[in-house]
Amino acid sequence: MSLVLDPAAQDLLFREARTANTFTDEPVTDEQMQAIYDLVKYGPTAFNQSPLRITLVRSPEARERLVTHMAEGNRAKTATAPLVAILSADNEFHEELPQLLPHFPQAKDAFFSERPVREGTATLNAALQAAYFIVGVRAAGLAAGPMTGLDFEGLRKEFLDDDHTPLMVVNIGRPGPDAWFPRSPRLAYDQVVTTV
Numbered sequence: 001m002s003l004v005l006d007p008a009a010q011d012l013l014f015r016e017a018r019t020a021n022t023f024t025d026e027p028v029t030d031e032q033m034q035a036i037y038d039l040v041k042y043g044p045t046a047f048n049q050s051p052l053r054i055t056l057v058r059s060p061e062a063r064e065r066l067v068t069h070m071a072e073g074n075r076a077k078t079a080t081a082p083l084v085a086i087l088s089a090d091n092e093f094h095e096e097l098p099q100l101l102p103h104f105p106q107a108k109d110a111f112f113s114e115r116p117v118r119e120g121t122a123t124l125n126a127a128l129q130a131a132y133f134i135v136g137v138r139a140a141g142l143a144a145g146p147m148t149g150l151d152f153e154g155l156r157k158e159f160l161d162d163d164h165t166p167l168m169v170v171n172i173g174r175p176g177p178d179a180w181f182p183r184s185p186r187l188a189y190d191q192v193v194t195t196v
Ligand SMILES: Cc1cc2nc3c(=O)[nH]c(=O)nc-3n(C[C@H](O)[C@H](O)[C@H](O)COP(=O)(O)O)c2cc1C
Pocket: 017, 018, 019, 020, 074, 145, 146, 147, 148, 149, 150, 168, 180, 181, 183, 184
């Protein structure tokens, strides 16, 4: 009774949503990806800095190059998912800040003139956006398979540049046969929450 979100939506986004390890052949369209982005872009980031960048790996040739950077146990699902996205943090996000924070354009120089500061905040905020992205994939009725078992430096050199920090690779599609491992338990409220 404490949650106002429709229970079916709660199930879709969290209780029934699982991390898929296999997928059907049904394609994931650019229209679906656009709808997902246009929903999750409203998730909050510090100073509205919005550092997440998404690389959709669509061509078979790019997919082959990506698979070589995945850990052995992640290769088959990365090779067969209908769509794979590389999520990265843009360490030069401050260039967009005057557009994203029009009421405080001075923030770009006042807070983000130093690269190490930008790298730290970009990684945190892009990781937040990656979580919104995963939930957005679920909101589209699709399953996400996020993965960090991969060669990050190899991935960066292959698909990105020094201004981008790769965060994870996400398989996207409709779950196939035997798509899930058994659901693992979660920590209970009392194990996680303290009140001071
Ligand atoms: C950031 C992140 C990295 C992950 N990396 C991998 C991975 O490299 N390989 C893999 O098989 N699963 C990976 N997973 C999947 C998790 O093990 C899975 O989401 C978690 O156990 C919850 O599973 P459930 O959604 O089915 O309950 C990753 C998940 C996240 C969020």
